[in-house]
Amino acid sequence: MKFxxxxxxxxxxxxxxxSCSNFTSRSSRVGSGGGTISTTGKxxxxxxxxxxxxxxxxxxxxxxxxxxxxxxxxxMAQTQPGxxxxxxxxxxxxxxxxxxxxxxxxxxxxxxxxxxxxxxxIVNELGALNPAALVSTTIFEIVTNPATQxxxxxxxxxxxxxxxxxxxxxxxxxxxxxxxxxxxxxxxDAPSSSNAxxxxxxxxxxxxxxxxxxxxxxxxxxxxxxxVTISGNGSSGQTELDISCQRNSKVTNVTIKGNGxxxxxxxxxxxxxxxxxxxPSNTTSPNYTWVITGSSHIILSNIDTYGSGGxxxxxxxxxxxxxxxxNETMRGxxxxxxxxxxxxxxxxxxxxxxxxxxxxxxxxGIDLVDSSYTGVVCKPDKSISALVGLSCPxxxxxxxAAP
Numbered sequence: 001m002k003f004x005x006x007x008x009x010x011x012x013x014x015x016x017x018x019s020c021s022n023f024t025s026r027s028s029r030v031g032s033g034g035g036t037i038s039t040t041g042k043x044x045x046x047x048x049x050x051x052x053x054x055x056x057x058x059x060x061x062x063x064x065x066x067x068x069x070x071x072x073x074x075x076m077a078q079t080q081p082g083x084x085x086x087x088x089x090x091x092x093x094x095x096x097x098x099x100x101x102x103x104x105x106x107x108x109x110x111x112x113x114x115x116x117x118x119x120x121x122i123v124n125e126l127g128a129l130n131p132a133a134l135v136s137t138t139i140f141e142i143v144t145n146p147a148t149q150x151x152x153x154x155x156x157x158x159x160x161x162x163x164x165x166x167x168x169x170x171x172x173x174x175x176x177x178x179x180x181x182x183x184x185x186x187x188x189d190a191p192s193s194s195n196a197x198x199x200x201x202x203x204x205x206x207x208x209x210x211x212x213x214x215x216x217x218x219x220x221x222x223x224x225x226x227x228v229t230i231s232g233n234g235s236s237g238q239t240e241l242d243i244s245c246q247r248n249s250k251v252t253n254v255t256i257k258g259n260g261x262x263x264x265x266x267x268x269x270x271x272x273x274x275x276x277x278x279x280p281s282n283t284t285s286p287n288y289t290w291v292i293t294g295s296s297h298i299i300l301s302n303i304d305t306y307g308s309g310g311x312x313x314x315x316x317x318x319x320x321x322x323x324x325x326x327n328e329t330m331r332g333x334x335x336x337x338x339x340x341x342x343x344x345x346x347x348x349x350x351x352x353x354x355x356x357x358x359x360x361x362x363x364x365g366i367d368l369v370d371s372s373y374t375g376v377v378c379k380p381d382k383s384i385s386a387l388v389g390l391s392c393p394x395x396x397x398x399x400x401a402a403p
Contacts, residue, residue, distance in 0.1 A: 060090020067096035078108035089119035114161030117187040127170030128197040136171035153178040162187040180222040190232025203230040208245035223249040234259035260289040278307020294318040303328040314340030
């Protein structure tokens with residue numbers, strides 16, 4: 001059977017129309033509260049709805065509260081896990097106090113997507129500078145099933161927006177208790193944690209609740225923080241980025257101005273391409289760029305620090321083990337890197353200021369390779385041994401020699 005040119009063209013046109021029906025553009029996805037999304041662009045892929053928060057009544061002009069509208073959009077998305085909640089360009093204000101101190105609780109896998117950090121801004125108005133506010137709140141809280149330690153909010157993503165908790169000195173922007181989540185392309189303006197509204201405020205927390213007695217049973221795994229800038233004024237104990245009780249998680253391409261990143265009872269995690277700008281002028285409390293506590297097999301690489309050079313915290317309950325630091329550059333004079341109780345710390349290709357060895361009980365094994373430093377200070381009468389590439393003036397040459 002032969003076809004004419006016009007018939008052939010008609011068949012091709014029909015095939016193209018059928019094929020195109022399997023794709024949905026961004027413009028159609030953000031229409032009247034619905035639409036579909038296919039992330040692969042292939043046929044036979046289950047599409048998920050895209051929920052536009054404006055369609056649920058959110059105000060991108062920033063003139064009125066959008067808390068209830070955004071909450072309704074998130075709740076709708078969670079009826080079909082995998083759905084996207086889309087924020088078009090605009091400023092969205094949150095000014096509706098929650099007795100649970102959480103604006104948006106995410107307990108199903110969804111994707112919170114803005115139009116970019118310079119275009120989509122969420123401002124938390126609940127805080128110490130808002131006279132009408134009674135409490136500050138967390139903007140997004142991603143939760144998991146406490147019985148199984150997985151499921152529910154696992155694999156949720158938040159991306160493409162600015163979260164402003166600083167203007168009104170409000171609470172933590174993101175609390176992430178889940179697994180295999182992604183926080184990316186974000187700007188987070190964090191509050192001060194030194195007032196009654198925010199005694200435990202951080203910029204972003206990717207955590208489980210663990211301690212030396214239960215950390216083997218309460219952990220999270222596979223989380224990713226990437227392309228994030230955090231600015232804040234965390235006080236002692238409250239860093240801008242809290243990474244706690246994590247396994248096989250990653251932090252990369254992160255800039256933090258303020259009280260740095262806390263790595264607390266973690267294992268087999270990697271942090272890379274960090275620009276950590278401390279605030280040495282903060283004289284009311286210690287200020288850190290990075291802090292490691294009770295962790296093992298942690299890799300830090302490609303780090304610029306302004307202020308503190310970092311701290312491996314003294315912890316005799318569970319000392320830090322197998323910490324690797326590569327390509328750290330301390331910028332500025334008079335700062336120091338402090339190393340407490342630890343076993344097997346390796347520092348390579350780094351340019352450091354002073355190194356302070358400050359254990360409660362002891363340090364075994366520091367290997368400094370292809371690196372420079374301005375001096376070493378050692379805590380007297382403590383066990384400090386197996387040093388390679390540096391020496392401790394207060395201990396014997398035999399103790400400071402390589403094993």
